[in-house]
Amino acid sequence: MAEVRLANVRKGYGEALAVDDLSLSIADGEFVALVGPSGCGKTTTLNMIAGLLEPDGGDILIDGRRVNDLDPKDRDIAMVFQNYALYPNKSVRKNLAFPLQMRGLARAEIARRVDEAARMLDIGHLLERRPRELSGGQQQRVALGRALVREPKVFLMDEPLSNLDAKLRVQMRSELKRFHQDLKATIVYVTHDQLEAMTMADRMAVMQGGKLQQYDTPERVYAHPANAFVASFVGSPAMNLIPVRVTDGGVAGGGVAGGGWALDLPPELLARARQARGGVLLGIRHGAIRLLPSAAPGTVAAEVLTVEPTGDITFLNLRLGDTDLVASVPPEQLIAAGQRLWLTFDMARLHLFDATSERAL
Amino acid sequence: MRRGFWPLAGWLYLGLLAVFSLLPMAWMLITSVKTQFAAIQFPPEWIPSHPTLDAYAELLSPGREIGRVFLRYLLNSLWVSTATTVLGVIVAVPAAYAFSRFRFPGRNLLFYGVLLRNMFPAVVFLMPLFIMMRFLGLVNTQLSLILTYLTFGLPLSIWLLKGFFDNIPIQLEQAARIDGASRFKAFLLVVMPLSSPGIIATAIYSFIQAWNEYVYALTFLNDDAKLTLPVGLQHFFTEYATNWPGLMAASFIMSVPVVAMFLVLQKYFVRALTDGAVKS
Amino acid sequence: MVRHRADYLYVAPAVLVMVLVIAYPVWFTFYLSMFSTPPNLALEDKIFVGLDNYARILGADSVHEASLNTLVWTVASTALAFVLGFGAALALNRPFRGRGLLRGILLVPYVISAVAAAYVWRWLLHSDLGVLSALAMATGLRSQPFNFLDNTDTVLASLIMVNVWKEFPFVMIMMLAGLQTVPDQLLRAAQVDGAGPWQRFWHITVPHLGNVSLVTVLLLLAANFNGFTIPWVMTGGGPAGASEIWITQIYQLAFGRIRFGLASAYSVILFAVMMTMGYFYVRALVGRDRAS
Numbered sequence: 001m002a003e004v005r006l007a008n009v010r011k012g013y014g015e016a017l018a019v020d021d022l023s024l025s026i027a028d029g030e031f032v033a034l035v036g037p038s039g040c041g042k043t044t045t046l047n048m049i050a051g052l053l054e055p056d057g058g059d060i061l062i063d064g065r066r067v068n069d070l071d072p073k074d075r076d077i078a079m080v081f082q083n084y085a086l087y088p089n090k091s092v093r094k095n096l097a098f099p100l101q102m103r104g105l106a107r108a109e110i111a112r113r114v115d116e117a118a119r120m121l122d123i124g125h126l127l128e129r130r131p132r133e134l135s136g137g138q139q140q141r142v143a144l145g146r147a148l149v150r151e152p153k154v155f156l157m158d159e160p161l162s163n164l165d166a167k168l169r170v171q172m173r174s175e176l177k178r179f180h181q182d183l184k185a186t187i188v189y190v191t192h193d194q195l196e197a198m199t200m201a202d203r204m205a206v207m208q209g210g211k212l213q214q215y216d217t218p219e220r221v222y223a224h225p226a227n228a229f230v231a232s233f234v235g236s237p238a239m240n241l242i243p244v245r246v247t248d249g250g251v252a253g254g255g256v257a258g259g260g261w262a263l264d265l266p267p268e269l270l271a272r273a274r275q276a277r278g279g280v281l282l283g284i285r286h287g288a289i290r291l292l293p294s295a296a297p298g299t300v301a302a303e304v305l306t307v308e309p310t311g312d313i314t315f316l317n318l319r320l321g322d323t324d325l326v327a328s329v330p331p332e333q334l335i336a337a338g339q340r341l342w343l344t345f346d347m348a349r350l351h352l353f354d355a356t357s358e359r360a361l
Numbered sequence: 362m363r364r365g366f367w368p369l370a371g372w373l374y375l376g377l378l379a380v381f382s383l384l385p386m387a388w389m390l391i392t393s394v395k396t397q398f399a400a401i402q403f404p405p406e407w408i409p410s411h412p413t414l415d416a417y418a419e420l421l422s423p424g425r426e427i428g429r430v431f432l433r434y435l436l437n438s439l440w441v442s443t444a445t446t447v448l449g450v451i452v453a454v455p456a457a458y459a460f461s462r463f464r465f466p467g468r469n470l471l472f473y474g475v476l477l478r479n480m481f482p483a484v485v486f487l488m489p490l491f492i493m494m495r496f497l498g499l500v501n502t503q504l505s506l507i508l509t510y511l512t513f514g515l516p517l518s519i520w521l522l523k524g525f526f527d528n529i530p531i532q533l534e535q536a537a538r539i540d541g542a543s544r545f546k547a548f549l550l551v552v553m554p555l556s557s558p559g560i561i562a563t564a565i566y567s568f569i570q571a572w573n574e575y576v577y578a579l580t581f582l583n584d585d586a587k588l589t590l591p592v593g594l595q596h597f598f599t600e601y602a603t604n605w606p607g608l609m610a611a612s613f614i615m616s617v618p619v620v621a622m623f624l625v626l627q628k629y630f631v632r633a634l635t636d637g638a639v640k641s
Numbered sequence: 642m643v644r645h646r647a648d649y650l651y652v653a654p655a656v657l658v659m660v661l662v663i664a665y666p667v668w669f670t671f672y673l674s675m676f677s678t679p680p681n682l683a684l685e686d687k688i689f690v691g692l693d694n695y696a697r698i699l700g701a702d703s704v705h706e707a708s709l710n711t712l713v714w715t716v717a718s719t720a721l722a723f724v725l726g727f728g729a730a731l732a733l734n735r736p737f738r739g740r741g742l743l744r745g746i747l748l749v750p751y752v753i754s755a756v757a758a759a760y761v762w763r764w765l766l767h768s769d770l771g772v773l774s775a776l777a778m779a780t781g782l783r784s785q786p787f788n789f790l791d792n793t794d795t796v797l798a799s800l801i802m803v804n805v806w807k808e809f810p811f812v813m814i815m816m817l818a819g820l821q822t823v824p825d826q827l828l829r830a831a832q833v834d835g836a837g838p839w840q841r842f843w844h845i846t847v848p849h850l851g852n853v854s855l856v857t858v859l860l861l862l863a864a865n866f867n868g869f870t871i872p873w874v875m876t877g878g879g880p881a882g883a884s885e886i887w888i889t890q891i892y893q894l895a896f897g898r899i900r901f902g903l904a905s906a907y908s909v910i911l912f913a914v915m916m917t918m919g920y921f922y923v924r925a926l927v928g929r930d931r932a933s
Contacts, residue, residue, distance in 0.1 A: 492684065608764075
């Protein structure tokens with residue numbers, strides 16, 4: 001296994017920069033997810049690590065060795081594709097054997113490794129079948145098997161679960177995680193699904209517009225988003241972002257005000273809010289909003305627009321002044337649309353972003 | 362009422378069209394199994410009263426004058442068409458692959474090439490090419506035909522093959538390259554086997570084109586022994602009488618393999634020929 | 642950048658060949674059209690005559706007659722082949738048993754060698770022994786054999802019929818492919834909205850076929866404009882020039898009378914007409930794209 005390092009990597013298509021000055025270190029045995037909306041440059045990045053695309057600038061290092069000019073076959077990597085890319089004219093056995101044949105392994109060794117991978121992934125009974133005779137989940141396993149027979153330095157995975165149905169995806173998610181724990185493999189995993197990144201990765205690299213937005217553990221990315229984009233992208237439902245302006249006076253010496261409502265802030269938050277050059281975006285996740293049935297000091301009134309029970313938790317769409325936001329309550333708490341409620345925000349979990357630069361304050 | 366009318370009208374239309382389509386082939390076959398005497402009766406014998414394969418036997422017997430000539434033309438046509446096809450595939454496959462996989466300025470040239478080839482009158486090319494062939498000493502050689510067919514067939518062959526390559530997911534090659542194959546090996550071991558139906562279809566298409574070609578063969582060849590079948594058919598007209606059974610039998614032999622090949626592979630041709638027009 | 646250059650290597654041979662066989666002949670034809678060439682093809686004896694060849698072509702009565710024929714031949718062949726082929730595509734555009742076989746049968750004219758087809762049709766249309774005459778007589782439509790090809794009034798129409806026979810399958814497969822791109826959902830949505838079959842056809846199917854029809858018509862026009870084999874083999878332009886079109890005249894001029902200079906000028910004129918057609922065509926295409 002190996003570490004992967006990207007240093008100031010750039011890649012453009014025509015005028016547009018798909019990847020803009022990206023630097024990233026992936027430690028040996030680490031599971032890193034590249035996550036972001038489509039077109040954010042994550043797949044381009046993965047293809048550059050694989051050697052399928054050539055960077056326009058910067059260096060890519062695997063185990064300290066610069067691989068920019070190496071062919072994919074010489075980089076000692078394996079890749080799992082979104083559409084699995086199984087060779088349709090070869091049986092499962094031959095699909096698994098192909099990378100070993102390409103490396104000129106002895107026939108007996110190939111057979112041994114194929115059998116071992118098949119046993120590990122529980123696809124032994126499928127070995128003589130053709131890919132099109134397999135279900136999506138089975139194809140997925142074969143694709144994984146073809147990657148792991150090689151015992152490569154790095155596994156690259158490009159949205160490997162997105163063609164599976166929802167139930168199978170959850171199951172494969174935990175299998176992939178166990179696979180990583182067992183093999184101590186270095187994995188670079190591309191996904192547009194922040195939940196996949198959160199649940200599996202040791203660290204997640206959130207990208208947008210070809211730029212790295214934040215690179216940290218899922219817990220820290222969730223708790224301390226570096227900017228408004230990360231805040232809204234990570235977590236579901238998305239964090240509420242409310243444009244507000246900073247006000248002076250009042251008991252606390254200042255606060256924030258939105259359209260038709262105002263709130264005092266504790267001094268420490270207020271000081272941070274005052275660093276903003278223009279307006280401020282107030283960020284608050286649904287779980288950090290407390291709801292009271294009646295008015296109290298430090299609360300603001302909101303109207304319930306819709307109620308969305310999901311079983312474990314009930315989401316409420318609220319109208320606060322001229323903005324909408326999402327809050328949640330336990331399912332036992334019965335609330336009806338049109339009802340009036342009073343909100344308080346958990347100040348420890350309040351996020352402030354500069355409305356112009358979108359950076360966290 | 363409405364439910365019944367349109368399908369019925371459709372059937373009727375298709376039936377009439379099918380008769381129209383097949384009439385010449387049918388009459389070709391019927392005439393070819395008549396004697397010369399029976400062939401020139403009027404009104405004609407709709408079904409030959411004494412069917413005979415004499416015309417075919419004559420064409421295929423090297424001992425007879427007409428057979429000797431016919432078999433020679435047949436071999437000439439086979440040679441020209443096969444050589445054109447083999448060379449064409451060798452040149453077109455890498456080009457089509459590049460057009461399908463690589464992004465570079467000038468890719469659209471291919472499309473315009475195909476269009477232009479179809480728009481330019483053959484006669485515009487005929488004179489300069491004839492002069493060029495004369496200059497190269499190739500007039501009255503079959504090589505002149507092979508070269509001409511090859512170059513004129515290329516744009517379409519590349520176009521067809523590109524369509525087939527486009528349908529092979531690029532991830533398969535990427536997977537192969539990551540699995541340890543070089544670009545060339547990935548092409549050879551993964552792309553080629555998957556596109557072999559397309560390559561065969563394209564090869565057969567260019568074979569048919571060369572097999573049926575008339576204008577260039579008519580112009581470039583003048584030595585009787587070198588003619589290809591389409592031009593050679595004129596041999597059945599003499600000053601005094603036309604050997605209609607012989608002409609029809611020869612036309613039949615010339616047409617059947619081509620029609621059969623086309624029909625067997627029609628779904629590939631149809632898809633390949635129409636893909637570009639439908640997408641663009 | 643380095644990789645880009647390597648990419649060109651794959652296509653360089655093909656591009657070179659295309660330039661050589663398209664660009665060079667076109668240029669050479671232009672060049673030759675300015676010269677009077679001796680009828681023995683000793684091109685070193687050619688004499689520069691400027692635009693003289695053009696004047697002679699444009700002033701010739703036989704060319705004027707052939708121009709009308711060319712127009713009729715091109716337009717009528719294209720229109721009829723399109724109507725016939727589009728009808729076939731519509732009739733075939735629904736699943737039924739034997740559809741593949743029927744499509745195959747209808748494709749036969751398209752694949753069969755044009756020369757063989759021309760000979761068979763010559764035989765079918767034979768003035769004394771032709772099957773079509775016999776059929777007309779057997780059904781009582783006529784009392785005596787009919788001259789299709791030896792009659793200056795009917796020869797061009799006969800050739801057009803044969804040409805349409807040869808070309809309608811091409812329209813059929815193009816339009817069939819086009820029809821298959823018409824989204825089913827849209828048709829169903831229209832049905833739900835209360836549109837009848839004719840309205841669905843007119844408001845949904847037809848607009849969807851715009852592009853493929855334009856491409857098909859262009860290819861047909863070009864093919865017919867340059868159609869050589871059928872008229873040449875069936876009539877050679879006769880009788881009395883009644884089926885003479887530009888392309889057969891050019892061929893006769895070039896390889897019958899070995900007047901390459903004149904024939905080149907004639908080719909350039911034909912070429913210019915084609916390019917003008919192509920220009921308007923591309924403009925129409927671009928205009929449509931802008932509109933949509």
